[in-house]
Amino acid sequence: MPATSPTSVISARGQTQVPQWVREELHLSPGQQVRWVVRDGEARLRPVPQADPLAALAFAEQHGLESTMSSDDYLADLRGGETEGAP
Amino acid sequence: MTWIVDTCVLLDVRLNDARFGRASATCLAHLLPQGLAITSTTFIELAPAFRGDSALLEAFLDQVGVAHQALPGSVQGLTPAWEADDTAHAFGAWHRHVQARRSSGGTIPRRPLADLFIATVARRFAGVVTRNAAHVQGLFPEGAIRVVDPTQPDTWP
Numbered sequence: 001m002p003a004t005s006p007t008s009v010i011s012a013r014g015q016t017q018v019p020q021w022v023r024e025e026l027h028l029s030p031g032q033q034v035r036w037v038v039r040d041g042e043a044r045l046r047p048v049p050q051a052d053p054l055a056a057l058a059f060a061e062q063h064g065l066e067s068t069m070s071s072d073d074y075l076a077d078l079r080g081g082e083t084e085g086a087p
Numbered sequence: 088m089t090w091i092v093d094t095c096v097l098l099d100v101r102l103n104d105a106r107f108g109r110a111s112a113t114c115l116a117h118l119l120p121q122g123l124a125i126t127s128t129t130f131i132e133l134a135p136a137f138r139g140d141s142a143l144l145e146a147f148l149d150q151v152g153v154a155h156q157a158l159p160g161s162v163q164g165l166t167p168a169w170e171a172d173d174t175a176h177a178f179g180a181w182h183r184h185v186q187a188r189r190s191s192g193g194t195i196p197r198r199p200l201a202d203l204f205i206a207t208v209a210r211r212f213a214g215v216v217t218r219n220a221a222h223v224q225g226l227f228p229e230g231a232i233r234v235v236d237p238t239q240p241d242t243w244p
Contacts, residue, residue: 035149037142051152053115057103059147065137071098071107078094078132079199 018045089122091167091209092153093217094129094201096237100151101136107218107238114216114237115151118244121213124154124167128204167208177207180226198222206232213244 008016018028026047033048060067092115099111115123137144148155181203188195202222209215214233215223223232236242
């Protein structure tokens, strides 16, 4: 069941406070970048990780995504034969 | 100034491609301080690689450090939106490409429209990061768009 809390108030400048228990749950600290995603009438707040392209090589394994094709084969499949001449 | 990342380079990282994965990730890490972004074309092309889950794709792009303008309210800061002037440039480039291909006797291959959309936006940025330099250079005059090839470190700025 999702965790909930007493309501927060939006100020005239659009600001609101992230409750302490949410900050602790998401390990948010001052200066942390977060991303807002609005979907189905709800807003989600997601911490933005420190960018690291090399660490992203493990993203698929960490998230259970299939990775058996080569990227060139994958792209050729996406673009249907339109990659004629691609190296 | 921000670099536009082509779909193939992000697929290299997403698939941890045995041949190109590390080179592409290393190149992106090298360019990260200058800024990385993708167009909506690339965002859409990547959908099947993330089970059609846009939140999962966004999490991947956050980890790579790539800005994008995909979903309303999902991005802050610099995003490479399509502009009216882009249509005029893409219109001319596509005409020139098709004319050249038809008169080449088969030596100039077909190019996907996705390449055109990505390259057209990239001309307003630092350039494009791609392993398919010929695709970009075949659509716009030589030198119009700077190309960084992850497999060719001598092209890295």
